Amino acid sequence: MIDTDELVKRNAGFASDGSFAHLKLMPRGSLTIIGCVDPRVDPSDVLGLKLGEAAVIRNVGGRVTPATLRTLGMLSEVVRSRTGGPGPADYHYAVLQHTDCGITDLAAFPELLADYFDVPASGLDAKAVTDPVAAVRVDVEILKRDLRAGVFVSGLVYDVATGLIDVVVPPARVEA
Template structure:
C-alpha cells in the first residue's frame, strides 16, 4: 500500500522539479480528455501529455454521463469567469475509452448502471456498455449535442494489451 508518508515524499520530489511553476488554469493544449478511472489507462501517460496540457475528467468507463455534462458545464463557467469569454475556439474534447474495461462486467447490475447513466433500466442496451467502440461513437455524439459550436470532438479506444490507441471518431467541429 502506498501510504501518506510515501505520497509526501514523492510530492517533495515533484515540487523540487518546479514543473508546475507558471501553469495556467486553462490547459495549454486546449484539450479536455474524458477517460476511465482504470489505473492502466492514465490519459496523460497513454497520450503522452505533459502537466498543464489537458484537463482530464475520469469516471467509470470513461463515459459521457449526465454528471460528466454537468462537470463540463461548470468548467465552461470557470473559463468564462476567468476570461470573460467562452475560451479558445479550437478547444478539443476527446472521449478515451479502452478494452477490457471493468464497466463491461456491470450488465448484471442494471439498477446500478441505470442510476449511473440516469436512464430507465430498459434503456441500458442503447448505452453499449459492453462495446467500447460503439460506446465511444455514442458518447461523441452526445457531447456534440451539448458543447458549443466550433469546438472539436473526437473519440479514441486504447487497447490495454498493445498500448496503442485507435481513432474511432476523427476530430470534427461541432456544428452550429
C-alpha cells in the same frame, strides 16, 4: 500499500524542480480528455501529455454521463470567468475509453448502470456498455448535442493489450 508518508516523499520529488510553478488554470493544449478511472489507462501517460497540457475528467468507463455534462458545464463557467468569453474556438474534447474495461462487469447490474446514466434500465442497450468502440460513438454524439458550436470532439479507444489507441471518431467541429 502506498501510504501518506510515501505520497509526501514522492510529492517532494515532484515539487523540487518547480516545473509546475508557471502553469495556468487553462490547459495550454486546449484539450479536455474524458477517460476511465482504470489505473492502467492514465490519459496523461497513454497519450504522452505533460502537466498543464490538458484537463482530464475520469469516471467509471470514461463515459459521458449526466454528471460529466454537469462537470463540463461548470468548467465552461470557470473558463468564462477567467477569460471573459467561451474559450478558444479550436478547443478539443476527446473521449478515451479502453478494452477490457471493468464497466462491462456492471452489465450484470442494470439498475446500477441505469442510475449512472440516468436512463431507465430498458434504455441501457443504447449505451453500448460492453462495446468500447460503440460506446465511444454514443458518447461523442452526446457531446456533439451538448457542447457549444465550433469546438472539436473526437473519440479514441485504447487497447490495454497493445498500448495503442484507435481513433474511432476523428476530430469534428460541433455544428450550430
